[in-house]
Amino acid sequence: MTAPTQDGLLSRRRLTLVAIEFVVALAIAIVLFPFLWIFLASIKPPELVTEPNVWMFPPTAANWHDVLLESDVPKNIINSFVVSVATVIIALVTGCPAAYSFSRFKTGSGTRFSVLAAEMMPPAILILPLFLVLFRLGLIDTLAAVVLAHLTFVVPVVTWFLIGFFDEIPRELEEQAMIDGYTQFQAFYKVILPVVRPGLAAAAVFGFVLSWNDMFYALILTGGESRTLPVAIAGFWTFRGIDMGKMAVAILVAVVPILIISFFIQKHLVRSLGGGAVKF
Amino acid sequence: MHLRFRLILPLAAAMTVIMAYPLVFSAWISFHDYRLTRLQDVRFRGVENYAFILSDAPFGRALVNTMTFVAGAVSIELVLGLGLALLLQRLVRFQNFARAVLLAPMFITPIAVGLMFRFLLNSELGVIPYYLATIGVEIAWFDERLALFSLMLIDAWQWTPFMLLMFLAGLEALPKDPFEAARVDGASAWITFWNLTLPLLRPVILVALIIRALDAFKVFEYVWAITRGGPGDATETILFHIYKTGFRFFRLGEAAAMAYVLIGILMFLVIVLYTAMRRR
Amino acid sequence: MSGVQLKNLRKSFGLTEVLKGINLTVESREFTVLLGPSGCGKSTTLRMLAGLEPVSEGEIWIGDRNVTDLEPRDRNIAMVFQNYALYPNMTIAQNMGFGLKAKKMPRAEISARVNEAAAMLNIADLLARRPKELSGGQQQRVAIGRAIVREPNLFLFDEPLSNLDTKLRVEMRTELLRLHRSLDATTIYVTHDQEEAMTMANRIVVMNGGQIEQIGTPSEIYFKPNSRMVAGFIGSPAMNFVDGRVGVDGLETSIGPVAHPTKLASGDAVILGFRPDDLYFPDELTAYQAAMSVDFTAEFVELLGARGIVTLRAAGAEFKGVFEERFLHRFAEGATVALALSRDRLHLFSATSGERVGG
Numbered sequence: 002m003t004a005p006t007q008d009g010l011l012s013r014r015r016l017t018l019v020a021i022e023f024v025v026a027l028a029i030a031i032v033l034f035p036f037l038w039i040f041l042a043s044i045k046p047p048e049l050v051t052e053p054n055v056w057m058f059p060p061t062a063a064n065w066h067d068v069l070l071e072s073d074v075p076k077n078i079i080n081s082f083v084v085s086v087a088t089v090i091i092a093l094v095t096g097c098p099a100a101y102s103f104s105r106f107k108t109g110s111g112t113r114f115s116v117l118a119a120e121m122m123p124p125a126i127l128i129l130p131l132f133l134v135l136f137r138l139g140l141i142d143t144l145a146a147v148v149l150a151h152l153t154f155v156v157p158v159v160t161w162f163l164i165g166f167f168d169e170i171p172r173e174l175e176e177q178a179m180i181d182g183y184t185q186f187q188a189f190y191k192v193i194l195p196v197v198r199p200g201l202a203a204a205a206v207f208g209f210v211l212s213w214n215d216m217f218y219a220l221i222l223t224g225g226e227s228r229t230l231p232v233a234i235a236g237f238w239t240f241r242g243i244d245m246g247k248m249a250v251a252i253l254v255a256v257v258p259i260l261i262i263s264f265f266i267q268k269h270l271v272r273s274l275g276g277g278a279v280k281f
Numbered sequence: 282m283h284l285r286f287r288l289i290l291p292l293a294a295a296m297t298v299i300m301a302y303p304l305v306f307s308a309w310i311s312f313h314d315y316r317l318t319r320l321q322d323v324r325f326r327g328v329e330n331y332a333f334i335l336s337d338a339p340f341g342r343a344l345v346n347t348m349t350f351v352a353g354a355v356s357i358e359l360v361l362g363l364g365l366a367l368l369l370q371r372l373v374r375f376q377n378f379a380r381a382v383l384l385a386p387m388f389i390t391p392i393a394v395g396l397m398f399r400f401l402l403n404s405e406l407g408v409i410p411y412y413l414a415t416i417g418v419e420i421a422w423f424d425e426r427l428a429l430f431s432l433m434l435i436d437a438w439q440w441t442p443f444m445l446l447m448f449l450a451g452l453e454a455l456p457k458d459p460f461e462a463a464r465v466d467g468a469s470a471w472i473t474f475w476n477l478t479l480p481l482l483r484p485v486i487l488v489a490l491i492i493r494a495l496d497a498f499k500v501f502e503y504v505w506a507i508t509r510g511g512p513g514d515a516t517e518t519i520l521f522h523i524y525k526t527g528f529r530f531f532r533l534g535e536a537a538a539m540a541y542v543l544i545g546i547l548m549f550l551v552i553v554l555y556t557a558m559r560r561r
Numbered sequence: 562m563s564g565v566q567l568k569n570l571r572k573s574f575g576l577t578e579v580l581k582g583i584n585l586t587v588e589s590r591e592f593t594v595l596l597g598p599s600g601c602g603k604s605t606t607l608r609m610l611a612g613l614e615p616v617s618e619g620e621i622w623i624g625d626r627n628v629t630d631l632e633p634r635d636r637n638i639a640m641v642f643q644n645y646a647l648y649p650n651m652t653i654a655q656n657m658g659f660g661l662k663a664k665k666m667p668r669a670e671i672s673a674r675v676n677e678a679a680a681m682l683n684i685a686d687l688l689a690r691r692p693k694e695l696s697g698g699q700q701q702r703v704a705i706g707r708a709i710v711r712e713p714n715l716f717l718f719d720e721p722l723s724n725l726d727t728k729l730r731v732e733m734r735t736e737l738l739r740l741h742r743s744l745d746a747t748t749i750y751v752t753h754d755q756e757e758a759m760t761m762a763n764r765i766v767v768m769n770g771g772q773i774e775q776i777g778t779p780s781e782i783y784f785k786p787n788s789r790m791v792a793g794f795i796g797s798p799a800m801n802f803v804d805g806r807v808g809v810d811g812l813e814t815s816i817g818p819v820a821h822p823t824k825l826a827s828g829d830a831v832i833l834g835f836r837p838d839d840l841y842f843p844d845e846l847t848a849y850q851a852a853m854s855v856d857f858t859a860e861f862v863e864l865l866g867a868r869g870i871v872t873l874r875a876a877g878a879e880f881k882g883v884f885e886e887r888f889l890h891r892f893a894e895g896a897t898v899a900l901a902l903s904r905d906r907l908h909l910f911s912a913t914s915g916e917r918v919g920g
Contacts, residue, residue, distance in 0.1 A: 021368050028365060029382050031438070035397045038408055042400070053411035091295070099292035106285040119300055121495040123547065125523040126540035127299075129533050130306035153299045160292065173646035176613050179633040180640045181711070182663030185284050195650045214390035217501050217520070221528055231392045235506060238396055245400065252393040263388035264381050270446060 036256075043249035050245045064246035074251055076226075077233040081255075084144050084219075084229060085212040088151040089205050092159040097201070100163035101189055105172070113164060120157035124217050127153050132221060142224045150218035155208040162207065166200030167193070203269035206262055213259060230255045311538040317531035330538035340539060342514050343522035344546075350429055350518060351497040354436040358493060359486070361437065362444025367474075369445070370452055380449065387442040395506025398435045425512045432503050432516055440497070444489055451485030452478075491554055495547060519543055563624025563714045564589040564747060565610070570619035572605055572771075579605055581771040582619070587749060587764075592741050595751045596758040597768035598794065603751045604719060606768070610749065611640050611717055623714055634663070639708035640717040643724060645700045647692035647707075653679075654688040657707045671710075678706040681740070698729045705737070709744065718750040722757065734760060755795050759783065767791050789915040792834050792908055798870055798881040803833045804912065812909075815876045819853045821907060823919040830912035834920075837870065839906035840882040843899055852904040857882075859892035873898070 042050050044060040068074050103112055131150055132141070140146045170193060178188035194201070216231035223232060234255060237248035311331070314324040334340045369380055386394070402422040404410050413420060422431040459481070463473045479486075501520045504510060510517035510525070519539070527536030565587040572580035580602045587593045595603040608614040610621060612633035620629045628636045639660070647656050657678060658671040679685040682702045692700055701721065708716055721737075722730045738761055741748055752758055758765050759779045767774040767782060767790075775787040786792035792800045805814035807829045812819040814833055825831065843854055857873035857880065869889045871882045882900065884892070891898055909919040 018371075018373060021371055022374075025365070025368055025372060025379050025383075029379060032382055032386060035401055035438075038401060039397055051406045053406060053408040095291040095295040098288035102285050102288035119296065121492070121547070122300065122304075123499060123520070123540060123543050124501075125499075125520050126307050126537070126544060127303045129310060129527055129537050129540070130303035131299075132528075133306070133310075133533070134303075149299060152295065153303075156292070156295055156299070171644055171646065173642040173644055174648065176611070176633070177640070177642065177646040178648075178659070179613070180611055180636075180638060181660035181707075182634040184632070184634065187663075189288075192648055196648070198650075210388055214388075216390065216392045216505070217499075217524075220505075221524070231390045231502075234390070234396065235392050238399065238506070245406070248396060248400075252396060256389045256393050259388050259390075260385050263385065267381060267384055267446075270450075 039249045039252055042245055043253060045246060047246055064250045068247050068250040068254070072247070073228070074230070074233060074254065077228055077230045078254065080144060080223075080227055081213055081230040084147045084151060085209045087144075087148045088155050088212040089159070089208045091148070091152060092156045092208050093201065093205060096156055096160035096204075097163055097194075098189075100160045101167050101193065103160075104164050104167035105175075113161075116157050116161050116164070120154055120161065122153070124153075128218060128221055131218075135222065141222060142227050144227050146222040147219050147227065147229060150222055151212040151215060154215075155212050158211060159204045159208045162204040163197070163200065166197050166204070170196055199269065203266045206266045207270070210259055210263065213255075307537045307540060310533055311541050313534050315532075315534040315537070317528075317533060326534060330534050331542070334535055334539050334542065339514060339517065340522060343517045343519045346429060346515070346517055347498060347500070347519040350433055350436070350500060351494055353430070354433040354440070354497050355490065355494050357433060357437040358441045358444045359490065361441045362489070363448055363482075363486075365441070365445050366448035366452055367478075369449065384442045384446055386439045387446070389439075391439060391502035392506055394435060394439045395503040398431075398438070398503075399507045402431065423508060423512070425515045428508055428512060428516045432500070432507070435503050435507075436497060436500065440493060443493060447485055447489040447492075448482065451482050451489075454485075455481050487554070491551055494550065494554070498543070498547060564591070565715060565749065566620075566622040567606070567610075568620040568622070570606065570609065570616065570621065572602070572609060572614065572617045579771050580609075580617075583768075583773060585766060585773065585776065587747060589747055590745050592738075592748045592750065592761060592763045593766060594758040594762035594764070595749065595766050595768060596755060596762075596794075597753065597774075599753055601768040602771040603753075603768050607640075607717055607719055607749060607751045610715075611638060612636050636715075637711075637713050638715045638717055639711045639713040640719065641701075641704045641708050641721045643720040645692075645704040645724075647700055647703055649692050651691070652688065653684065653690055653692070653695070653703050656692065656703060657688075657710050660707065660711045674710045675706075678709045681709070681743075682706045697725055698733065701725060701733060705740070709740075714747065716746050716748040718748065720752055721750075723752070723754070730757075737761065755797070759795075767794065769794075785917070785920075786908060787917050789832055789834070789910040792910065792917075796836055798837045798883065800834045800836050800908070801880045803878065805831050805833045807831060815878065816855045817853055817876075819902070819907070821852050821904065821909070821919070823909060825911075825918055831918065832910045832912050832915075834908035834910065835902050835906060837881040837883040839903060840880075840884075840900045841903060842888070843901045846901050846903055850903050850905070851901040852907055854899055854901045856897050856899050859894060859896045859898055861894070862889050862892050864889065873900075 041056075043064050044062070045055065045058055046061050047063075049055045049058050103116070128150070131146075131153075135141050135146045135149070140149075174196065175185065175188035175193055178192045179185060183191060214231065215229075216235060219229040219232045220235070223229060228236075230251070234248065234251045237244055237251060312325065312327060314326045314330075316323075365383060369376060369383070372379060401407050401409050404421055404423075407422075410420060410422065421427065455478075459477055460473065463477055468476070499520055500518050501524070504516055504518050504521045508516040510521055523536045523539050523543075526532050526539065565585075567583050567585040570580055570583040570585075571578065583602075583606060595606060597603045605614060609616055610623075612628070612631060612635075616629050620627055622628065623636060623638070647653075648659065651659065654672070654675050657675045661671045661674065675688070676685065679688055682705060684699060684702045684706060687695060687699060687703070692703070695703065701724075704721070722733055725733060734757060741761075750757075750761065759782075762779055764776060765779055765782045766776050769790050775782060775791045777785070777787075782791060782795055786795060789802070793802070803814045803816055805812045805819070807813075807823060807825045807827050808818065809827060811821050812823070812831065812833060819833065823831075841851075843851065855875050857875045860872040860874055860879075863870040863872075864886070866886070868883055868885055871884060871889070871892045873880045873882055873892075907920045908917065910916060911918050
């Protein structure tokens with residue numbers, strides 16, 4: 002048996018790397034292609050949008066113009082935004098102190114797990130009573146109704162995330178603050194909260210994305226004025242007919258901002274999953 | 282009251298309103314003949330709702346569909362996610378870029394994903410069937426045989442990134458020493474993977490599987506966007522079925538009972554998965 | 562400055578009792594070190610003193626105040642943690658002044674005090690930076706500075722040097738001592754490092770299994786250990802022990818008879834201890850001084866520099882000896898070397914209770 006030469010080893014390693022890069026590039030292409038096609042559809046002239054084999058065409062801004070200036074979509078965007086922001090704020094206010102308590106007072110893995118279990122609760126079981134209660138209260142087709150429904154999954158997620166972030170902060174920090182003359186609650190909001198700020202931001206963004214993306218609850222709880230963006234998007238392709246180009250615009254409007262902010266929290270997601278969620 | 286409990290109070294209050302109360306109300310509904318069309322005439326039915334749905338063929342079909350969907354989609358996602366994570370880890374150039382792109386689909390609203398693929402895979406308008414046809418492959422993605430499988434692929438497109446995220450976090454958290462020891466011992470990449478990487482990742486795989494499986498049980502948007510349960514009942518999933526029963530046919534009693542049966546199944550699954558993975 | 566008194570202090574976590582009644586008086590201005598193996602309860606004691614851990618039973622007095630049930634903030638103490646516990650989001654100056662801010666001290670006075678302490682610790686040029694831009698040693702100084710500016714009744718240190726490398730640790734040790742001299746502050750210092758304890762303490766409290774084994778000056782602890790545990794724990798290499806029995810006029814041990822009067826009754830089982838430094842060549846001792854002479858077989862020599870550790874064997878047991886470098890040639894592998902024990906350097910412990918019974 003002859004030992005492989007230095008050259009042979011090198012080129013084999015190189016070959017593996019090229020193969021890896023090829024596979025990853027393929028995966029990237031599979032991820033990006035739908036976005037590209039939808040973008041093309043949004044700027045295609047109406048008569049070409051249904052042709053699968055058209056790559057070159059005179060681009061038109063008509064769809065963008067119609068959707069952004071002459072449809073309900075801007076209102077849907079505002080609705081979605083208001084719902085998501087309100088949901089996240091309530092989730093942070095309720096989840097943050099609780100997460101700190103779970104993390105610091107070792108309430109046991111039972112409570113932690115129940116937070117996760119709450120997140121996993123099938124929406125089917127919550128939507129019926131929520132609908133009935135909101136119906137009685139006359140809140141159907143209001144943004145408040147959607148916020149209430151979104152809290153059912155955003156609050157647990159945000160809390161779960163924050164537990165992980167608080168776990169990473171050494172206990173000595175607030176012990177030091179307590180020795181320095183502060184109460185534990187002061188230590189929490191004067192020392193711990195500022196330290197955990199990046200985590201708060203990541204959790205908030207993640208909660209925002211979840212709320213922004215939901216269609217199920219919004220579909221059932223909103224009808225006219227209070228429709229959120231995902232519900233509006235769904236309305237572009239019904240049994241009554243489709244408007245491909247306008248739908249493409251609406252999809253991009255819903256998706257692109259989220260993709261941009263998601264890039265900023267990805268690092269935190271990897272970290273927080275590594276630190277908290279991965280080992281319970 | 283101890284600070285520990287005062288901090289949990291806001292969360293506890295919120296969870297009581299948005300979770301505990303709906304759960305109890307839902308349970309109550311499931312024992313009644315509760316119809317949206319006859320709100321002033323609600324009758325106690327005992328376990329009749331449960332008895333009825335357990336012998337109800339469409340419900341059974343929806344359950345089977347959903348379980349097939351979950352098993353198929355989650356398996357594909359697990360394999361692809363793990364594979365991509367390992368490849369990404371070995372990537373020298375563009376690692377951050379590749380990660381950012383490959384994680385993107387999980388952040389966008391599922392209804393948009395559903396509509397995008399409905400457009401891309403449509404047998405007349407779709408770009409994918411068109412080019413497949415040019416190389417002689419004729420696939421009707423949404424016919425009775427393939428529709429559920431196509432939904433799995435769409436789910437995989439959107440949610441493989443979640444698996445990837447979990448595994449990237451898991452791989453990052455692994456201790457370096459055993460792998461260096463294995464290299465010094467001359468173990469091949471294959472042996473290292475089966476004997477070191479996989480066993481060390483098991484807890485992460487377990488968590489990722491449970492989270493993803495529970496989430497996949499909620500599949501709704503793709504069905505809503507593309508097939509509406511059809512053709513026939515080929516893609517009638519459980520959440521869609523409950524939605525139809527409750528909000529199309531207004532039979533809330535039955536819908537609530539279905540939701541409880543679903544919770545039972547989910548809990549059973551979690552326990553089985555958890556103990557199976559723990560034991561080995 | 563005030564002294565500290567622990568009265569029958571107990572602590573249980575669930576059913577496990579980790580502190581089994583600690584009674585300790587620390588005089589004002591004293592530098593007291595709590596020393597012991599990990600899990601002995603020394604850190605728990607310190608944390609209870611700080612008010613970070615509730616007391617299960619007993620009382621804690623600082624000066625003439627019973628602080629047992631007071632919150633940490635009401636005890637007027639300062640504590641330096643092993644990992645420094647600097648607030649990462651604040652500058653060094655803010656870190657040091659944070660405790661004064663809690664007292665609502667005017668800003669000008671805070672910055673005056675911070676500057677003074679910073680000058681004392683040579684960190685004046687770091688005040689505008691943030692903790693993560695500092696080296697471990699600098700962070701350590703900041704943590705100490707933060708304690709100083711508060712002018713507390715009591716300084717608590719929880720293994721403050723154990724995250725530093727050896728060289729820095731020795732430097733900081735000297736510096737802490739100098740600081741203690743100039744501040745004249747009552748200090749309680751927890752460590753598992755006996756060298757730190759020996760060099761820094763006015764008094765050492767050796768703890769084991771949730772109890773105090775011995776309280777004494779460093780030389781008392783070293784030369785008159787109260788128990789077998791203390792004897793074995795203090796000193797490096799560790800003390801040599803031999804099982805023995807009280808005979809008619811001396812001790813019978815496995816390495817031979819020892820001329821050593823004890824108060825014990827004949828037949829009692831004892832443990833004889835002698836430090837590796839207390840092995841002599843027979844010609845170094847007078848006939849009266851020599852308690853016994855033993856023929857050892859030399860096994861290894863580990864050279865430390867000016868001195869070396871020799872591993873010896875006699876009657877099937879292993880012993881350590883420390884000798885100056887110039888004698889080490891006598892310990893060639895396999896060589897038989899006669900060595901004597903000095904009468905005034907023997908330690909005798911009861912085999913049953915472990916208590917010191919003579920020496």
